[in-house]
Amino acid sequence: MTNPMNKKIIIAIDGYSSTGKSTVAKAIARRLNYIYVDTGAMYRAVTLFCVQNGLIDSSGKVSERLKSLLQDIKIEFRKSGDAETAETYLNNVNVEKEIRSIEIANHVSAVSAVPEVRELLVRQQQLMGQAKGIVMDGRDIGTVVFPDAELKVFMTASPEIRTLRRFSELKAKGETVSIDEVRKNIEGRDFKDTHREISPLRQADDAVVLDNSNMTPEEQLEWLYEKVKEFE
């Protein structure tokens, strides 16, 4: 569908893990013909780099060495063939599938708490949004990356529903994982994301809340589209 709106805006979508941010973000980007950026994928790609290079010890601590290696990390989003959405590349390798594993999910909070990692990725994200016409999802988009975004959405859903959603997603991808492990990962990430020192996950004062516990993806898209139309 073409975008009837002339004025391009920035749509910042933040919220807890597994609230379906990317599903609604992709759908609205498609409808408006906007660029979609999954910032979680960027933190996951840095985490994969750490795992590949032995930068995380057995206790889950991230090595100081990461800071001097940050310049060796190139993250891009590329569309391959007739794929609907872009996929994540780490140093020219497609890592879209690998970054979604439970192993990466277990380490990503520690990596995303490293100040130098955040500085680097936030800078890249701000450059991506310079021309507006962008939908970006993450944890700090409306508070840190684009505090002046025209539309800020804070997404939430009950932990039970989020656990079930993520469990089905991982199962569908063939990962062997228990529901308990998924619940622990989600609860752990909620805690770490909201309690970290730098850019903790919090609702921006001017964000609108979308609790999608009992909403279909179509209902969420319509809800968001109505909000966007207010900027016509």
Ligand code: DC
């Ligand atoms: O959205 P996601 O679950 O793929 O994000 C993975 C992790 O990355 C999440 O647990 C916290 C971190 N993250 C962040 O700190 N800031 C962002 N803007 C996006 C993600």
